[in-house]
Amino acid sequence: MTDDPTTALRATRLGRRFRGGWALRDCDFALPAGRITALVGPNGAGKSTLFHLATGLLRPTAGELRVFGAEPGSPAARDRTAFLAQDKPLYPRFTVEETLRFGRELNGDWDQAAAERIVRAGDIPLDARVGALSQGQATRVALALAFGKRPGLLLLDEPLADLDPLVRIEAMGLVMAEVADRGITVVMSSHVLSELENACDHVLLLKQGAVRLDGDAQQLCETHVRITGLADPSTDDGLPPALDRAGVVEASVTGRQVHALLRHTGPLPGDDRWVVENPSLEDLLLAYLRSDSTPAPAPEAAA
Amino acid sequence: MKGTLWLAWRQQRALILTGAAVLLAVTAWVVIMRTDMTDFISSRHIDTAGCKGWDGGCESEATIQLLDDTTGPIRALGTLSAALPVLIGVFWGAPLIGRELESGTWKLALTQGVGAGRWFVTRFALAALCTVLGSAVLAALVAWWWSPVSNMLNGLYWHDGYIFNATGPAAVACALFGLAAGTAAGLLIRRTLPAMAVVLGAVVALRFALNTFRSDWISPQLWISKGDASRREIGSGWSTGEFGYLDAAGHRIRIPDACPVDDNLARCMAGQGYVGRYRTVFPSSDFWTFQWIETGIFLGLAAVLIAGVCVVLKRRPLP
Numbered sequence: 001m002t003d004d005p006t007t008a009l010r011a012t013r014l015g016r017r018f019r020g021g022w023a024l025r026d027c028d029f030a031l032p033a034g035r036i037t038a039l040v041g042p043n044g045a046g047k048s049t050l051f052h053l054a055t056g057l058l059r060p061t062a063g064e065l066r067v068f069g070a071e072p073g074s075p076a077a078r079d080r081t082a083f084l085a086q087d088k089p090l091y092p093r094f095t096v097e098e099t100l101r102f103g104r105e106l107n108g109d110w111d112q113a114a115a116e117r118i119v120r121a122g123d124i125p126l127d128a129r130v131g132a133l134s135q136g137q138a139t140r141v142a143l144a145l146a147f148g149k150r151p152g153l154l155l156l157d158e159p160l161a162d163l164d165p166l167v168r169i170e171a172m173g174l175v176m177a178e179v180a181d182r183g184i185t186v187v188m189s190s191h192v193l194s195e196l197e198n199a200c201d202h203v204l205l206l207k208q209g210a211v212r213l214d215g216d217a218q219q220l221c222e223t224h225v226r227i228t229g230l231a232d233p234s235t236d237d238g239l240p241p242a243l244d245r246a247g248v249v250e251a252s253v254t255g256r257q258v259h260a261l262l263r264h265t266g267p268l269p270g271d272d273r274w275v276v277e278n279p280s281l282e283d284l285l286l287a288y289l290r291s292d293s294t295p296a297p298a299p300e301a302a303a
Numbered sequence: 304m305k306g307t308l309w310l311a312w313r314q315q316r317a318l319i320l321t322g323a324a325v326l327l328a329v330t331a332w333v334v335i336m337r338t339d340m341t342d343f344i345s346s347r348h349i350d351t352a353g354c355k356g357w358d359g360g361c362e363s364e365a366t367i368q369l370l371d372d373t374t375g376p377i378r379a380l381g382t383l384s385a386a387l388p389v390l391i392g393v394f395w396g397a398p399l400i401g402r403e404l405e406s407g408t409w410k411l412a413l414t415q416g417v418g419a420g421r422w423f424v425t426r427f428a429l430a431a432l433c434t435v436l437g438s439a440v441l442a443a444l445v446a447w448w449w450s451p452v453s454n455m456l457n458g459l460y461w462h463d464g465y466i467f468n469a470t471g472p473a474a475v476a477c478a479l480f481g482l483a484a485g486t487a488a489g490l491l492i493r494r495t496l497p498a499m500a501v502v503l504g505a506v507v508a509l510r511f512a513l514n515t516f517r518s519d520w521i522s523p524q525l526w527i528s529k530g531d532a533s534r535r536e537i538g539s540g541w542s543t544g545e546f547g548y549l550d551a552a553g554h555r556i557r558i559p560d561a562c563p564v565d566d567n568l569a570r571c572m573a574g575q576g577y578v579g580r581y582r583t584v585f586p587s588s589d590f591w592t593f594q595w596i597e598t599g600i601f602l603g604l605a606a607v608l609i610a611g612v613c614v615v616l617k618r619r620p621l622p
Contacts, residue, residue: 056413058619075416078415078416079416089411090411091408094313105305109416
């Protein structure tokens, strides 16, 4: 397989089965290099499994995954990948300085200056024990360890979970600032969709182990519309009769109002009874996250 | 220190320094105690070299006092040395990988520039080196302290558990086995505490089995005394507890008290058709045979366990 420099992470028919069944199945995607990809999905969608496959902590059951063309877990891939696992593991008995030394000793190409800068910017003393740090400080140290590695690909599994709102903003700001001038590819999973909207320019949405949405964030918003209007009495679902039902991601009726989010395929309702607008990324993701569990319209609301 | 060796040192230094301090204190204690003992031996002119076994002539008040004073402390040191493999397995082997898996830090360690192989080999090699050094020092201390009063009267004999399990190459090999068993248990169980319990059980069970079957590995010597001559004294040997009479055809009759040992012994034996008496004994030189057999067993099992650990570490996910 050719090494395409514009692709950071490429999955080909990727699958991973556990005892309980397939965590990921038949996934095909190519995440662009130099971008910040939001990895979105409900719990159990396979997000952590994907991160573990990308770091070589797991091997695929089917298909393959490539990090800049290299097999995850191979020396070439390990050198270029930094991973912040969901539980943000650090050695609690190490000092901050020793934690950075851990990165220096175990990596050939280490940016001590950057790592120390990130730690100092959080007012964390280098001789503090990691076990005594607050959640936010520990996240900062873990990020310093990740950035010190000079990664080409940074994988962040729920980096903002367990953080209070102020620390979340600080942590996101740190990631954005470090990523901006270094061209690092980031893949970040989060449940906080509003925060992803500001940070991410690419989206990969997993659901039940399959890719449901993959693309440039802005393009996705432009190729989808939200329509709102009075339910059309001539159709069961209240949507205009001419509308291509295959493009409907989600539709719901509240009283006589119909809300729907659709892919921009066929003609849109032209009359002024319908309000047509592009969705925000958060609305778009929510619609895709909901679309299986809540098929249009709910019975009691349809009257 | 560089690379993975620095990490191994940083994570094991508390164990290494604690172990070294304890070893140093024990060594000092043994030096003092042994000096007292040799002073006592020379001041009371006890012929320790000529007093091996139960073969009479040595039961002086001084000798009995010597053994009374030294057997307990040497037994305590032997207990420590014999327990060392369990301690190493529980406190060094089980957390070696188990704690990394338990706390999730294995994800940190295995996603850096160095591979899992080097990461494991370095940390295990450091632990194994310390295990060999520590157990060898303790084993040597036991041998050094015990040798002047070895195999004497009611003292400690080479085949006593306090000595046999506490010294020689088998003690070092057993410590390595403990470390390997703990490492494997930590990797397979992924929890430090249950792994500690398992390795405790495994090392104690293997030791118990070896102590039980030790005398089955090789045949004891057959010691025959002709006619009504008294049986050869056991000396430093290890009696199997089997003794009896021989008939003219050379058959052994395992009836210890077929004839009472008194003035009529010869007549009684002649009446039964016995031509001599026998016993079976492991001479003290068999110490080394037993030691090397058990060394081989411990090292073989340790090698199998570590090979298994290496295979499992290559697999993903880790168990």
